[in-house]
Amino acid sequence: MVSIISVAKAAGVSNKTVSRVINGEPYVTEETRERVEKAIRDLGYIPNMAARLIRSSRSNTFGIITDYVSTTPYSVDIVRGIQDWANANGKTILMANTGGSSKREAEIWKMFQSHRIDGVLYVTMYRRTVDPQAGDVRIPTVMINCRPQTHELLPSIEPDDYQGAQDLTRYLLGRGHRKIGYIRLNPILLGAQLRLDAFRKTAAEFGLAESDLSIRLGMEGPVGAEKNYVFAVATEMLQQKDRPTAIMSGNDEMTIQIYIAAMALGLRIPEDVSIVGFDDFRTVSLALKPELTTAALPYYDLGLEGAELLNSVVTGNKVPSSRVMPCKLVERTSVRSV
Amino acid sequence: MVSIISVAKAAGVSNKTVSRVINGEPYVTEETRERVEKAIRDLGYIPNMAARLIRSSRSNTFGIITDYVSTTPYSVDIVRGIQDWANANGKTILMANTGGSSKREAEIWKMFQSHRIDGVLYVTMYRRTVDPQAGDVRIPTVMINCRPQTHELLPSIEPDDYQGAQDLTRYLLGRGHRKIGYIRLNPILLGAQLRLDAFRKTAAEFGLAESDLSIRLGMEGPVGAEKNYVFAVATEMLQQKDRPTAIMSGNDEMTIQIYIAAMALGLRIPEDVSIVGFDDFRTVSLALKPELTTAALPYYDLGLEGAELLNSVVTGNKVPSSRVMPCKLVERTSVRSV
């Protein structure tokens, strides 16, 4: 492997001077700089990160720990956001997922330490509380889409589920809907509670009675093996003689079943029922006809901001603090005014 | 940071002896071994990979280059397969995606080299031909879900789209369907052509005439910005007076629109039309009611086998060769016998 020394020889300078050129340090004549750069090109020299790290004990690498990235298609955008940030700022990303096993998580932290990672982004696929082993290890950590269960104060970045559901509810109310159905997400997800609360409170503030709201559970059970009642619940809801004019769904995926339930009953969307989702999972929200009005979770921004925040924690520039990122209402054609 | 030397001091032995214990080398008394292990635990020592790499020039790290992992929810399972293999075999994974930019790809190869990666897994999200820059760089490379465009012979692992579509077609024929519609995937995807070929040939072998087949284009245009005709095409196909009894779809995502088109025309699935998909993208195939019969792409296995193959290439155990992995028919309830 071609090293800094071979370059130095080829350029007729010392290895330190080559180092200076590589790192853009001052005190190199334009002429020597060019000679060195030519030698680098000719020999195809590429700096050895390992050697650099060993000398300067700064790896310029962030680690990502996830639970189930790969098994759920939703929040991969978080990872994309992180990677784009890393990419723009010359950092390397080491990524591993626990698959839910805490034994595996311990191994990952160890692996990260052995690579002398600068910081860790702890990412979950569903918004929830977790108990990361960061404290044992003293690596700067930022939580994305989740928050620490224990008292430890790790900075976190989360989506504003409440605001998203509030916007959606107001949108429906603004369009004249007064009887609204709500099919709930799995209650073990942190977002589920927040979205439901927002729906309830916003409707109440507007003046709707609890009896105008038809709230039903769509899913429950452990993540990955949940029981799914959505189709049945939607069918039932739409067969009531005083049926809602609009249905709000825990997420976009569930709306597939709501659409089908509605159509099987001969109802047209949005003429007979309006429907809104949550997430803006585009594989679904754009495939449905009419296309789905929904609230986009700011996954990409979560990743971007998370990386940025971690960086300031690592460099010690900023007091760690937690943040919430807004959801954005995406208006399409699944809602009509009544 | 606690190093091998501090451990050596604490245990009252030389650093070399500590090294022996860490690497499980022979010629250490049980007693010294225990003393050293205790010191390691007490000090919380964790080996420095960078130093190890610099000494032994073996990083035990594989790189993954992808095009759009993060933007498409489908084939994340490939990555999961790779990670599980790496995990079981004590390898570290470095991952980066090009987002389609070849400038970015060049940077990634450089980054991989600077980390002295042992080998690269080149993964695409859609099956297609590509032109990786592996040759310039001489890092062992295995292609997953894609194949090299040029003459270079890089080993590759791909799904057997042909066999998958063949199985699906036979399944439909076996259930008595004689008029079959086919809505084509975007033709720029390699799998699209193979699936269509399999459908055509299998139907012809069975004795169906070209006029029994109703083949229509569902999507076209550049990936990520394609035009989508599926809903319109499906509606048209189902309004023919001599309409097909079954529709085969390029992928599962497209079947959402086919379901909705059918239901909007008052047709019931599977009583009036049977439908099959492709991919087993479970977010869709399980959400549809009735649940979708489809062919599962072996994404997870692609990753697992790819990593395994790369490993044999790196260790020089095996002649690089290309492989194809079978798709598996997943029978659910969207097809009836006629």
Added chain:
DNA sequence: ACACACGTTGTCGACGTTGTCATAGAAATA
């Protein structure tokens, strides 16, 4: 008693890089 083998441990240097400090000449100041 001797040579010899074997198991156990230590010494030392090298990997590629950068930080520290020294040096030499040029330019600026007194």
Added chain:
DNA sequence: TATTTCTATGACAACGTCGACAACGTGTGT
């Protein structure tokens, strides 16, 4: 002219680990 400051470069050590080899002690066979 003498002295100081600045620019440009190099020599050398150090980071943490492991491989090569040396050295020590204990037992074995002669």
